Amino acid sequence: MSAKKFAFDSPDEAIAAIADRLSVVGIQSEPQSCLGRVLAQSVTADRDSPAADVSAMDGYAIRMSDLRPGETIPVHGESAPGTPPPTMSKGSLVRIFTGAIVPNGADAVVKREDTEELENAIRFRDVALSTQPGENIRRAGENAKAGSTVLPAGVLVNAAHRATMVNFGGYHASVYSSVRVTVITTGDEVGVFADEAPQPWQLRNSNQVALGSLIEPNPWISIQAVHHVRDDRETLQQSLVTAIDQSDAILMTGGVSMGDYDYVPDVVREVGGDVVFHGLPIRPGKPILGAATANGKLILGLPGNPVSAVVGCRRFALPLLAKQSGQTEWNPPSTQVRLRSPGTKTLPLHWLRIVKMVETGIAEPVFSQGSGDLVSLGQSSGFVEVPANESGEGPWSYFPW
Numbered sequence: 041m042s043a044k045k046f047a048f049d050s051p052d053e054a055i056a057a058i059a060d061r062l063s064v065v066g067i068q069s070e071p072q073s074c075l076g077r078v079l080a081q082s083v084t085a086d087r088d089s090p091a092a093d094v095s096a097m098d099g100y101a102i103r104m105s106d107l108r109p110g111e112t113i114p115v116h117g118e119s120a121p122g123t124p125p126p127t128m129s130k131g132s133l134v135r136i137f138t139g140a141i142v143p144n145g146a147d148a149v150v151k152r153e154d155t156e157e158l159e160n161a162i163r164f165r166d167v168a169l170s171t172q173p174g175e176n177i178r179r180a181g182e183n184a185k186a187g188s189t190v191l192p193a194g195v196l197v198n199a200a201h202r203a204t205m206v207n208f209g210g211y212h213a214s215v216y217s218s219v220r221v222t223v224i225t226t227g228d229e230v231g232v233f234a235d236e237a238p239q240p241w242q243l244r245n246s247n248q249v250a251l252g253s254l255i256e257p258n259p260w261i262s263i264q265a266v267h268h269v270r271d272d273r274e275t276l277q278q279s280l281v282t283a284i285d286q287s288d289a290i291l292m293t294g295g296v297s298m299g300d301y302d303y304v305p306d307v308v309r310e311v312g313g314d315v316v317f318h319g320l321p322i323r324p325g326k327p328i329l330g331a332a333t334a335n336g337k338l339i340l341g342l343p344g345n346p347v348s349a350v351v352g353c354r355r356f357a358l359p360l361l362a363k364q365s366g367q368t369e370w371n372p373p374s375t376q377v378r379l380r381s382p383g384t385k386t387l388p389l390h391w392l393r394i395v396k397m398v399e400t401g402i403a404e405p406v407f408s409q410g411s412g413d414l415v416s417l418g419q420s421s422g423f424v425e426v427p428a429n430e431s432g433e434g435p436w437s438y439f440p441w
């Protein structure tokens with residue numbers, strides 16, 4: 041056996057290693073809504089943006105040669121949004137509105153407040169005399185030329201992207217299929233117990249709800265199935281075989297450490313999972329198991345302890361699922377926060393410490409009795425990652441729930 045205790049020294053290294061083994065899901069064209077989905081094809085401009093030279097201000101379209109102090113210059117016609125521009129006759133100006141097309145022959149737009157407005161004529165105020173050619177004109181194609189790429193494939197579509205897409209006629213988009221996830225919780229002691237009180241040796245299935253709640257808000261993931269299985273090797277194996285067949289990723293909790301009923305590591309191998317790591321230098325969640333199937337599906341065995349399970353799902357499962365979803369930026373840089381009252385304790389492991397954000401950029405550790413403490417978990421807004429053997433206020437990477 042190697043002297044090295046863990047296959048990887050940090051969460052980032054473990055994530056990178058397993059990410060390399062995962063496949064990206066297939067393509068689904070034209071979903072009902074592409075919001076929160078991942079673009080499978082780039083979006084191209086169907087025309088120049090802007091489509092023509094347009095005014096950036098309400099004012100007057102002028103020829104530079106008409107820009108003379110003190111003179112009264114007649115206004116002939118107007119260019120309003122939604123209409124083609126008028127022709128501009130020599131020696132006169134055209135009244136123009138923001139977004140309207142600049143008439144042929146005009147060199148610049150002078151803001152109306154820089155003029156003295158008379159009946160069908162204006163005089164330039166002194167401030168207008170320094171107007172430069174092209175001022176207040178947005179040139180055709182200055183944002184994008186027709187045919188150029190305005191959004192690349194691999195983008196997770198948000199409100200801003202949708203605005204861009206629709207501007208170029210992208211009402212429908214080809215997106216990646218959502219990543220199908222099966223959640224399998226394990227343990228004879230675990231149940232729902234909604235209407236009856238659990239016995240002291242029983243507890244409610246908080247992991248199922250916590251994992252589902254991290255996944256559900258993301259339209260690029262879909263929950264294929266949710267199972268709870270007893271600590272029985274055969275049943276677990278059957279569930280895992282079905283899950284691998286029907287989904288792209290399997291998230292399991294419990295049964296991953298050293299106990300006599302901890303079948304997950306063996307069963308994952310038996311069903312063809314190639315274990316990339318079993319155990320990482322993190323607290324909580326040290327016994328975590330990460331595996332990939334030969335065809336690039338993810339199997340993550342999260343420890344059963346409720347804080348370990350939810351921290352592991354946030355830190356490992358979400359970025360790896362994002363990789364499978366086709367997102368180019370599947371592991372974006374995390375927000376950095378400073379800790380208030382961090383204490384001096386250090387751990388020889390990366391400490392995924394639950395905290396609550398208290399001010400912009402500042403988080404406070406939540407008092408915690410450990411990885412089974414669902415009360416402290418409920419007081420947290422996320423966790424910070426304090427690297428092994430370090431302490432202090434940071435800044436540290438912050439992972440919100």
Ligand SMILES: Nc1nc2c(c(=O)[nH]1)N[C@H]1C(S)=C(S)[C@@H](COP(=O)(O)OP(=O)(O)OC[C@H]3O[C@@H](n4cnc5c(N)ncnc54)[C@H](O)[C@@H]3O)O[C@H]1N2
Pocket residue numbers: 225226227229230243244245246247248293294295296297298299302324325326327342343344345346348411412
């Ligand atoms: N000899 C060793 N024992 C343990 C080690 C070790 O290295 N050597 N590691 C400890 C650590 S750290 C953790 S974390 C746990 C993880 O163990 P398992 O993944 O095998 O989890 P279980 O034993 O099945 O459960 C642990 C704990 O969590 C509760 N649980 C399980 N499932 C759920 C659920 N769905 N909802 C709520 N709570 C759940 C379960 O009842 C246990 O209390 O192992 C240590 N032991």
Ligand code: MOO
Pocket residue numbers: 322323324325326327343345348411412
């Ligand atoms: O690392 Mo475990 O997750 O202590 O509870």
